[in-house]
Amino acid sequence: xxNSESSLLDEVLPHYDxxxxxxxxxxxxxxxxYEVLQRGIPSGAITKLLxxxxxxxxxxxxEPEPVSEDAFYRLKQLKDRxxxxxxxxxxxxxxxxxxxxxxxxxxxxxxxxxxCKAAMNLRIHPLGPDDCKxxxxxxxxxxxxxxxxxxxxxxxxxxxxxxxxxEILRKxxxxxxxx
Numbered sequence: 001x002x003n004s005e006s007s008l009l010d011e012v013l014p015h016y017d018x019x020x021x022x023x024x025x026x027x028x029x030x031x032x033x034y035e036v037l038q039r040g041i042p043s044g045a046i047t048k049l050l051x052x053x054x055x056x057x058x059x060x061x062x063e064p065e066p067v068s069e070d071a072f073y074r075l076k077q078l079k080d081r082x083x084x085x086x087x088x089x090x091x092x093x094x095x096x097x098x099x100x101x102x103x104x105x106x107x108x109x110x111x112x113x114x115x116c117k118a119a120m121n122l123r124i125h126p127l128g129p130d131d132c133k134x135x136x137x138x139x140x141x142x143x144x145x146x147x148x149x150x151x152x153x154x155x156x157x158x159x160x161x162x163x164x165x166x167e168i169l170r171k172x173x174x175x176x177x178x179x
Contacts, residue, residue, distance in 0.1 A: 008076040008084045009121040009137055012107065016139035017147055018154045020162055023135040024169040028176035030080040030124045030132055036179070037083050037122055041072075042171035047164045061095065073101040081124050088117040090146065092153035113144035120165075122172070134172060136165050 026033060036042075072085040086107045089098035099115070101107050110117050118140040125133040138161060142150045154161075 007121060007123055007137075008078055008082045009119060009123070009139065012075050012084050012086065012104070012121075013117070013119040013139045013141060016141045017151060018158070019137060019139045020158060020165065021135060021137040022162065022165045022169060023133055024166075024173055025127075026132050026134055026173045026176050027130055028132065029130050030126050033124050033132055033134060033172065033176045034080045034083075036172055036175045039175075041083075041085070041122070041168055042175060043164075044167045044171050046167050063095065073103075073107065075101075075104050075107055075119065082121055084119055084121040086117060086119040088112075088115055090115055090149075091118070091140075092146075092149050111143050114146050116140050116142045116146050116150050122168075134169060136169060138165065 072087050075084045075086045077083045086101055087098050088101055088107070088110050089096050099110075101110070107117060107119075118138065120136060120138045123135045123137075125135065127133060140150060140154070142148075
């Protein structure tokens with residue numbers, strides 16, 4: 001798979017309003033990196049801090065935290081090459097209640113006015129036997145009034161999303177190279 005070939009993300013969310021891409025070079029085989037991804041998308045201290053801050057409005061209201069594993073649905077994957085997860089909701093609201101996605105078909109058909117759907121991939125680009133570039137791209141598509149609301153939100157939150165994505169890549173690198 002070369003950089004010019006289409007990705008599973010292109011199949012899952014070909015139309016989008018905002019996108020951001022990050023990458024890292026990892027000294028490990030595609031199989032090893034994919035094995036790391038099969039254990040889940042890793043997070044670190046920065047991600048946990050930012051998500052805690054994001055959850056403050058919910059805590060002030062005395063509402064329980066949603067289980068994050070229920071929010072993101074693994075939409076598609078290609079062994080040793082790519083994993084795509086997705087979520088739907090009103091992300092710009094102080095208390096964002098993600099909608100539960102139960103299938104790829106449900107995600108593909110989702111177009112509810114006032115809501116967005118987002119997909120993120122982790123894609124492995126082999127450079128040599130034990131040398132890969134791993135990229136992650138996040139795409140968000142808004143429907144109806146959500147389109148402009150999310151774009152305004154993204155102007156503020158986009159850099160923080162980037163911090164989280166880069167931390168995910170660093171954690172994948174650490175697990176693939178040193179575990």
